[in-house]
Amino acid sequence: MSDNASGNAVATGNGGGGDGGDGNGGGTTTSPTPRDVPDPQESVLSLAQLIGAPIHALVDAEAQSAMATARFIRSVGFTGNGDGMGDLGELQMARFKRRQRHADGREDDVEVQIPLLSMLPIPALQIKDAELDYTVKIVQTEALPQRQAEVNQLMATKDPGILGGPTGEPPATLRATFAREQGSNGRRSVDMLVKMKLRIEQADMPGGLAQLLALASESSSQDVLPEGEEEARDG
Amino acid sequence: MTAIQPGMIPCPSCSRPLALPIESVLTGRAIVCAGCGLELTAQREASRDAMDALGNWYEETASARKAAASAQAPDTNPPVATPPAPKPRRRPRR
Numbered sequence: 001m002s003d004n005a006s007g008n009a010v011a012t013g014n015g016g017g018g019d020g021g022d023g024n025g026g027g028t029t030t031s032p033t034p035r036d037v038p039d040p041q042e043s044v045l046s047l048a049q050l051i052g053a054p055i056h057a058l059v060d061a062e063a064q065s066a067m068a069t070a071r072f073i074r075s076v077g078f079t080g081n082g083d084g085m086g087d088l089g090e091l092q093m094a095r096f097k098r099r100q101r102h103a104d105g106r107e108d109d110v111e112v113q114i115p116l117l118s119m120l121p122i123p124a125l126q127i128k129d130a131e132l133d134y135t136v137k138i139v140q141t142e143a144l145p146q147r148q149a150e151v152n153q154l155m156a157t158k159d160p161g162i163l164g165g166p167t168g169e170p171p172a173t174l175r176a177t178f179a180r181e182q183g184s185n186g187r188r189s190v191d192m193l194v195k196m197k198l199r200i201e202q203a204d205m206p207g208g209l210a211q212l213l214a215l216a217s218e219s220s221s222q223d224v225l226p227e228g229e230e231e232a233r234d235g
Numbered sequence: 236m237t238a239i240q241p242g243m244i245p246c247p248s249c250s251r252p253l254a255l256p257i258e259s260v261l262t263g264r265a266i267v268c269a270g271c272g273l274e275l276t277a278q279r280e281a282s283r284d285a286m287d288a289l290g291n292w293y294e295e296t297a298s299a300r301k302a303a304a305s306a307q308a309p310d311t312n313p314p315v316a317t318p319p320a321p322k323p324r325r326r327p328r329r
């Protein structure tokens with residue numbers, strides 16, 4: 001993602017959905033009642049996993065985009081095998097002919113070689129903004145056993161301010177599921193709520209790529225063609 | 236010679252920006268510099284590999300270019316709300 005990406009994850013409790021479930025989101029933690037037990041199809045994950053999954057997908061998407069750019073450069077810009085990570089080969093050059101007229105009226109043809117890479121737009125996409133809107137339903141809380149000892153030790157210092165609130169409650173893992181969307185007719189839809197809004201843009205030229213292009217451009221060359229080596233103009 | 240932006244090179248003669256339309260390169264049509272009148276013609280036979288790579292790129296990106304061009308074209312008609320695509324009917328679940 002770009003430096004100015006504003007990943008905006010909003011996790012909201014949904015108050016238990018529209019089927020009369022009691023409000024157990026929004027920070028209120030209650031033990032699950034039978035009604036709150038999620039459908040078997042629903043995946044109950046830790047809140048961190050739930051929030052992390054779409055973010056992970058975004059990072060993956062950017063990595064794939066970067067790989068696509070690399071493949072493009074390999075396949076179009078170089079003579080080596082475009083697939084795999086083998087030898088790049090030489091820069092792929094397109095040859096042009098231009099007529100050069102001298103002051104004395106003499107003319108000759110000059111071959112100009114231009115790297116393909118400098119002729120084409122290099123695709124490099126990046127996610128500019130990603131706005132993720134989750135509606136999750138906290139279905140379970142559980143203390144983290146591995147941190148319990150740590151917690152007990154801290155509790156022994158009698159500094160309740162350190163830990164989760166004035167009661168000194170141990171930290172908990174929140175188990176949650178994406179909440180079902182409330183339909184306009186008051187019934188719950190079957191769709192899980194994860195809203196994702198992305199803005200994709202052509203990335204600024206990364207430093208390495210700019211350097212590659214500069215090198216490619218510098219390999220443009222001009223040579224006077226020997227007599228008789230001119231290619232018949234086709235087309 | 237430093238590339239100015241993709242598809243543009245400095246004219247080999249007068250150094251002014253010279254556009255290299257891919258279509259002209261692929262067809263071998265002369266590309267003329269507006270600054271000095273220089274004619275640049277792709278040597279398709281002599282750079283066959285490059286032309287093949289360019290041709291493949293051109294074919295593969297044809298639909299993307301078309302979409303980009305239509306997205307950038309100024310609207311001649313006022314925007315009309317397009318109805319959402321019809322959803323496949325589902326049988327009510329019991």
Ligand SMILES: [Zn+2]
Nearest residue numbers: 246249268271
């Ligand atoms: Zn010129």
